[in-house]
Amino acid sequence: MNTQEILLREKLSEHYASVFEKDLIDEIVDIGYCDKLKSGELLIDIDDEMTHIPLILRGAVKIIRQEKEGEELVLYYLEKGDTCAISFVNCINRKKSIFKGIVEKDVEAIFVPVGRIDDWLTKYRSWRYFIIDSYHERLLEMVESIDSHAFMSLDDRLQKYLATQVKITKDKNLVITHREIANDINSSRIVVSRLLKRLEIAGKIEIRRNKIIVKKI
DNA sequence: ACATTAAGTGATT
DNA sequence: AATCACTTAATGT
Known part of the structure; x- marks a missing residue:
């Protein structure tokens, strides 16, 4: 195992050790890579193809829905331990992104290429739960966003x-x-x-x- | 010193 | 709560 893999494993276990089983962590370390993004950078734009799934280690990403230039609606923020499960489905069915993601606070994340994540769904219970859970969380956050616009x-x-x-x-x-x-x-x-x-x-x-x-x- | 951008104010709808 | 038409204040060149 090279030093880069050890580093990746270390970072991964910070927030995901309790979430993922050992074999899965091995696979993520194997094909994932770590990257940093500065505040203000565009992580994903509407109509982009998803190629990787981010597992956020630190920082935050603002996910927004955008009408024609200008008109936008903030849906939710992704933080450490989060992933955008919406992007996950886009990866599987190869649909384009319907959201835009901008780095709100400098982000460090592990990027996992889309190729294997489909198999992981049946192979690893922890991955399955992680994705479903994430999906549920995003939905709740979106409802909250709608609520605050409608009622607050x-x-x-x-x-x-x-x-x-x-x-x-x-x-x-x-x-x-x-x-x-x-x-x-x-x-x-x-x-x-x-x-x-x-x-x-x-x-x-x-x-x-x-x-x-x-x-x- | 000047231009640019952020923030404050009163009036109007 | 939004918009207009300004003023004032801070900052960069």
Whole structure:
């Protein structure tokens, strides 16, 4: 076994050791490779063919649905231990992606080529459960996204957004503009600015240029 | 010093 | 809650 494989095995066991059985980990180490992506990079675009499945080790990916240029809807975020099971089905039936994935926080992931993953489904119980579980999680997150758009006030949505940003970046100092927030929660920059101002007066956040310090949400 | 981009404000729908 | 039409403030060249 070469050093690269040992390294990969180490990284894999950080978040997936308890999930996958030993033989499966051996196979992943065998054909997978590790890669890093910088924040802002495009992981997958609509109509792209899937060639690999990412097993996220650290960082976060924002998955969005996009209408014609501009109009977009944030569906959910992928974090460590996650994979996009939606992409998994695309791999099996060779359909093109219906989502867009942008790196929200620098990502390190193991990429598994699509070739073997079909067989693994019948071969490994842990893989089967992992995929089904992942699918279920994504569905719940999507429902939650729909719910918040349908039933929550913009103010609540904004606070929820700030909370998830803190969770994803693991940092209470968010480096983000009002414009970007407005985009993500489907509102206008002006309205977001005003709501943020109110949150600041309420003592929940602190506003700097290009930066928001979350104190208590 | 100047241009560019982010954020704040009042009025209007 | 969105949009317009501005102003003010911060930052890069």
